[in-house]
Amino acid sequence: MSQAIVLKTEPYRWDCISLGEVMLRLDPGEGRIHTAREFRVWEGGGEYNVARGLRRCFGLRTAIVTALADNPVGRLVEDMMLQGGVDTSMVRWAPYDGVGRTVRNGLNFTERGFGVRAAAGCSDRGHTAISQTKSGDFDWEEIFGAQGARWFHTGGIYAALSETTPGAAAEAMDAARKHGTIVSFDLNYRDSLWKSIGGKAKAQEVNRELVRKVDVLFGNEEDFSAMLGISLKGVSEDFTELPVASYEQMLRDVMEAYPNLKLVATTLRTAPTATNNAWGAMAVYQNQVVHVPQRDIEILDRVGGGDSFASGLIYGMLKEKPVEWAVQCGVAHGALAMTTPGDTSMATLPEVERVMKGGSARIAR
Template sequence: MKIRSAKSCAWDQVSLGEVMLRLDPGERRIHTARAFDIGEGGGEYNVARGLRRCFGLRTSIVTALADNPVGRLIEDLMLQGGVDTSHVRWVDYDGVGREARNGLNFTERGFGPRAAVGCSDRGHSAASRLKTGDLPWKALFGERGARWFHTGGIFCALSETTAGVAREAMEAAREHDVRISYDLNYRPSLWKNFGGQARAREVNRALMPYVDCLFGNEEDFVAALGFEVPGVDEGYRDLDTAGFRRMISEVVATYPNISVVATSLRTARSASVNGWGGILYCKGEFHEVAQRDIEILDRVGGGDSFASGIIYGLLSEQSPEWALQCGVAHGALAMSTPGDTSMASLAEVRRAMSGASARIER
């Protein structure tokens, strides 16, 4: 892919998505908790933060927040993460959140036979109320400039208007030669309010002609686009990589504008141990990192860190093989720490890519 030079752009990467306040009960369950740790998170935002904090790139988030203490708390967390907040749209708060509020995401980590649980409280959020014409895309991409734009299926599922916002952003990005990535990130709990799986496929298929780089796992491609993965069992416990290759070939034949497709390979042996790897297609060639078992502390955000590692590899003009190895390593490290967002450093990612052991460093 031809990518604009860093010198010609104010930002290396820009994300569009909702940023929520995450509440984590630690080792307890949501329904038995008496205290929560807090952090910020959201699929599209997590990519921008990973690129900023781990890989040192200039990133920005385009979102909306209700202007109240919770919104300002989320802003403070984003500022600590180093992501530029100049494109946050602040919405007046009416005192109770009838018109706009800030989303909350309660997340408990799984362990052993007990799966992780997420409970979102994000209805009527400021980000879900965004509509076409609200955001200055031409100024952002044309006057200031960005090298890469990222959004995904979570944002598009927030309301009847958000898919239009994503399309408007993609049109402006393509007009100004900005590379576009999209994470299918299918969430049935979100789409069920807007026509279910049929509507998800309609929305995602309409956006695919704008996409350069597509992310998704096996369930995403089936549910969000309607491409079947041959040889995969119903519970996604046995992932046949030959089936993934055939499916990806069908995707790029249908949408020839897509030059990169990346999918993480995850097999959940238990909530605490997952098989983890990845496949990347780039310009007619496949690259694969075979699954190996990794221990999981908090699986949320692993896929976003996988995506940010691959985007970093592409932006830094590394080989597709290197980019995939970077994504797999970054995703694994992100799942070894709590919270949505990566706490890894580039040195740690490189160390994991080299196969170094986890012996203590002194």
């Protein structure tokens, strides 16, 4: 049986710190990227979205460790992060050369999809400031030792940015564990990132080592297969049906391969159309399986749903709620996050609790 999650009790500055890239998202709204004449902008990033959800929806103290090129685009991203309430005091500012030949800020063009047209993204993130970070760039002893945090979150997107970012992630994890901070990791496989630095073989080499330093692991069926080589059995290629027993076995296989893990969680999603999905989740904790069955939900913007699931589950664990409550909270928060545009959650805690209780969508006024 895996060990229980034990949280820090001594004084700490933050409830959660995230390490990862924060990009400027350009959203064509109801249109397409290749025909758009105007875009709305948001900030977003797999690891950052978790910290922001914990701050804005759940009211916890969070911070982001990242790097940005010091130019107006970087300052725009900073302004959005400040609006999100996430502590930006650990942002590393890289001098800008005026052109972007050596360092720049990442852009992420994302269209939402509708009906039979799937959501699509086009990233422009080469040579970003955060991709150039390496071991020694951040003072993790100061962060986790002198100041302190109860939870640290990072993931496979940050680890895939360059040859040096896995070392920085490992260094952060080691320092967090040394000081009693829970470490979570979202595998978040992105073929577009890994194919330039060695593909799935490199992804597995890197992530198998990182996951050995992790307490709480998030991922979907593709993530576990591509990043860890642990496959889901008994499903069709289009994932029209998700056999619960197969998902449970996959999570147990992950925990058996990595006995350091205390909790492993996956979302359950089928997508008949871009705007109508079935959404649920499953987790294994202390040999207990928690299954939140799929329910049909309507999607406005699916990007960030998994990150909001993670932040809801983390919130439940930080509040020392039963694991069933934490997983249900993650499912509800993820569902609400996908009803609004942008990567980040606009939900409130009362809304999450209402969805958890099966509340209707009757107007509140």
